[in-house]
Amino acid sequence: MDSGFGSDFGGSGGGKLDPGLIMEQRMTDKCFRKCIGKPGGSLDNSEQKCIAMCMDRYMDAWNTVSRAYNSRLQRERANM
Numbered sequence: 001m002d003s004g005f006g007s008d009f010g011g012s013g014g015g016k017l018d019p020g021l022i023m024e025q026r027m028t029d030k031c032f033r034k035c036i037g038k039p040g041g042s043l044d045n046s047e048q049k050c051i052a053m054c055m056d057r058y059m060d061a062w063n064t065v066s067r068a069y070n071s072r073l074q075r076e077r078a079n080m
Contacts, residue, residue: 027058 035050036043043051 023058023062027055027062031055031058 031051031054034054035047037047
């Protein structure tokens with residue numbers, strides 16, 4: 001199983017990585033693995049619900065972590 005960083009930072013592009021793009025790719029990978037049993041031509045109702053809920057939870061977690069990180073950065077800058 002991957003550590004969550006290998007595919008995001010292993011490219012040879014050399015440019016800055018967009019955190020939003022990285023988050024979207026991770027969310028897609030994780031929710032697909034969790035919700036899609038047998039890939040086919042379309043998603044059934046339970047797969048659609050699972051994907052929607054998974055993405056909502058992932059976005060909620062991302063927002064919580066982002067707020068905490070930004071808050072910590074502000075506190076650290078104030079202490080400089």
